[in-house]
Amino acid sequence: MTIQQQTKTLSHFINGNKTKGTSGSYADVYNPSTGEVIAQVPLASREEVKQAIQFAKTAFPAWKKTSIGKRVEVLHRFRQLLVERQDELIQVICEESGKTKEDAKGEIIRGIESVDMAISAPQLLKGEYSVNVGGDINAFSAKAPLGVVATIAPFNFPVMVPLAITSMAVAVGNAVILKPSERVPHSALLLSELWQEAGLPDGIWTVINGDKEAVNELLANKDIQAISFVGSTPVAEYIYHTGTKHNKRVAAFGGGKxxxxxxxxxxxxxxxxxxxxxxxxxxxxxxxxxxxxxxxxxxxxxxxxxxxxxxxxxxxxxxxxxxxxxxxxxxxxxxxxxxxxxxxxxxxxxxxxxxxxxxxxxxxxxxxxxxxxxxxxxxxxxxxxxxxxxxxxxxxxxxxxxxxxxxxxxxxxxxxxxxxxxxxxxxxxxxxxxxxxxxxxxxxxxxxxxVGYHNFGGWKRSKFGEGHMFGPDQARFFTKAKTISERWPDEEEDTTSSFAFPSNSDTNIQ
Missing domain, CATH: 3.40.309.10 (Aldehyde Dehydrogenase; Chain A, domain 2)
Known part of the structure; x- marks a missing residue:
């Protein structure tokens, strides 16, 4: 299927459905090779973004509780679909970005590397365990997903970048909202079809098309826990400062010389x-x-x-x-x-x-x-x-x-x-x-x-925030750590109150 055969007016992908825009605002999508308008993409209002976030928030708890093994099964199926429908993806990339077929194929292969890395999430989610740190207390750590996270992607890699900065987020249990560049919306919508066919529950993957109005809602909305961005340095800096102002975890990748x-x-x-x-x-x-x-x-x-x-x-x-x-x-x-x-x-x-x-x-x-x-x-x-x-x-x-x-x-x-x-x-x-x-x-x-299993990120004004694209650091960025200390005293144990600060000594830690 080529872009020209698709509906002229595009949609969002919200809660497992292609959803028409209601803002009344649209942007032209061009085929750069011909200069022709090939579609119109809706530009979401802040209210539409809020509704999409609410669906994602509702879907998140069940996905969080889904075993990591079951989540990885979805990623395996998704990876297979990327391979099987590679030619379709290549066609879409070429028509909306102007890339050569060889370059588009290389982009997809690189994107699949990120899916491969996400499939290794069970290894990256393992915590630490210490036995008897003192007073018969065991200490261990666990990693939990953040909740609803958002990704703002650029036009130049309409498949690779979304895969690179969302696959791990999905694998570790988050609900993801993707705001693709309004210049290349078709690729994101096709990825939505593949995620759905792979068995990802409704609401865990959302595509919301839009411009700065949609971005500002993602940055300010209290239910968005983290933002990842790829684009120019001035916008990356804006994303970083605005997102962190609203207490979000932000990784914003800017330009390079x-x-x-x-x-x-x-x-x-x-x-x-x-x-x-x-x-x-x-x-x-x-x-x-x-x-x-x-x-x-x-x-x-x-x-x-x-x-x-x-x-x-x-x-x-x-x-x-x-x-x-x-x-x-x-x-x-x-x-x-x-x-x-x-x-x-x-x-x-x-x-x-x-x-x-x-x-x-x-x-x-x-x-x-x-x-x-x-x-x-x-x-x-x-x-x-x-x-x-x-x-x-x-x-x-x-x-x-x-x-x-x-x-x-x-x-x-x-x-x-x-x-x-x-x-x-x-x-x-x-x-x-x-x-x-x-x-x-x-x-x-x-x-x-x-490569996809090493961290990606520049220095100086090429990156804002401590997160990375690609690599094992993504699992850290999209999770939060919880440290647990537990002790199971004997029923007949005689305990007394202690007002000293807990420390590791010959006596029991109170």
């Missing part, structure tokens, strides 16, 4: 190939995309720039329906205009335009939101295009004299999501990994994104 350090001893042909895919894949609309190369040594910079330039000029952009496409359009016309403004501004500030992707030839025949790959060098740290994240195919090259200068440039940047380095020197690699102040680090790896 992810650099690739290129050392003189690197294999420049291999490094250029790595840079190409990491920088321009998915039209550079990844928070872990390489934003630019910091090249050590003037001669290395010249050679690297020439190699990359030749490869960039051979990249092919187009619709996912075409063969041998390297990447597709950006998500909206507004996004395209913003990226062009960054390019224009960089040239005005003195950057050199190595390749110009502002007006690709495909725009002569298509109304899609296409931009070709742009490469700029002679970029300096005071330029706007160096300081800010550009969510589109405009990448930069910066020249430095030493590795230490490269490390200092990156450490001085306000964002610290990911970074990588290409070298054949173990000594340089060791210095780099020890001194760099970034959350996810790669060495001779194009995109340093962890």
């Amino acid at each position: 992810n650099f690739m350090i290129v050392m003189p001893d690197a294999n420049l042909e291999q490094t250029a190939n790595a840079f190409l895919g990491a920088a321009y894949g998915a039209a550079s609309q990844r928070c872990m995309a390489i934003s630019g190369a910091i090249v050590v040594g003037e001669d290395t910079e010249k050679r690297f720039t020439e190699i990359v330039k030749e490869k960039v000029l051979n990249l092919k952009i187009g619709s996912f329906q075409e063969a041998n496409i390297d990447f597709g359009p950006v998500i909206t016309q507004q996004a395209k205009d913003t990226i062009i403004q960054y390019i224009d501004g960089a040239v005005a500030e003195g950057a050199n335009l190595v390749t110009d992707g502002r007006n690709p030839s495909i725009c002569e025949t298509s109304k899609g939101f296409y931009l070709g790959p742009t490469l700029l060098n002679q970029v300096t740290p005071d330029m706007k295009i160096f300081k800010e994240e550009v969510f589109g195919p405009a990448r930069i090259i910066v020249g430095v004299e030493t590795l230490q200068e490269a490390i200092d440039l990156i450490n001085d940047h306000e964002l610290g999501n990911g970074v990588t380095m290409f070298t054949s020197s173990g000594r340089a690699a060791r210095q780099f990994q020890e001194e760099i102040e970034v959350g996810m680090v790669g060495i001779n790896v194009p995109i340093p994104i962890p």
Whole structure:
């Protein structure tokens, strides 16, 4: 089934049912490859969000009491459905986000890694037990789900991110409300069908479409216990401060300015190939995309720039329906205009335009939101295009004299999501990994994104809050710990009152 065959006006998914919007507000959903409106998505009012939360709250106690084994059975069935209906998911991702089929398939595979991690929840929920800590008292801990939790997901990974930040929440016993990006609502609704088919009880998985009004209700509503968010840094900061103000647990993942350090001893042909895919894949609309190369040594910079330039000029952009496409359009016309403004501004500030992707030839025949790959060098740290994240195919090259200068440039940047380095020197690699102040680090790896069983998260203004996406830390984020001390005295035991603070001593702890 393709998006065009679905109902023109979309719905929410509340309490196990597709629910029409009642606010009267709608947003257009585009196919970025054609520029055409393919659907309208309802934008929920605060009252609609409150109703959805109430259904989730009502459903939560029974799911909490469901054995972890039974909950994992649902996740196993859900995983199998993701595999069986992979082609349908790929089609939906491509039509609403403009990704290539290969990229969409990779996103799904990465999302399934998070489901696999959630299936291991029984191991992660085990507590601790201590026998006779004193006075015949045993002490142990237990983990309990939080209740109703909310996830606010971005447009660039409509399947992977929702799976990454909800699978564990479901597995450990929470009720989850997903607010997907209004630009890519179809994927979330399809995931809802799969959860329901897998046997997840009604109310445990909710999709509420909306804009800032819906988000503000999630942030303020007293029945939402935790918020996870992925998006831009300004919004992540807003989510974090507003959510914590309302006493919620918050993990808000922001943007990144992810650099690739290129050392003189690197294999420049291999490094250029790595840079190409990491920088321009998915039209550079990844928070872990390489934003630019910091090249050590003037001669290395010249050679690297020439190699990359030749490869960039051979990249092919187009619709996912075409063969041998390297990447597709950006998500909206507004996004395209913003990226062009960054390019224009960089040239005005003195950057050199190595390749110009502002007006690709495909725009002569298509109304899609296409931009070709742009490469700029002679970029300096005071330029706007160096300081800010550009969510589109405009990448930069910066020249430095030493590795230490490269490390200092990156450490001085306000964002610290990911970074990588290409070298054949173990000594340089060791210095780099020890001194760099970034959350996810790669060495001779194009995109340093962890696999699903390692924690994901940046440093500095790339992440707000202590939670992580992916990995075992998710089980901690979506649960709360309870510590129990118990003692079973003999019926005939003679006890007297004690007014001393309890301590571990030769006498019984009172």
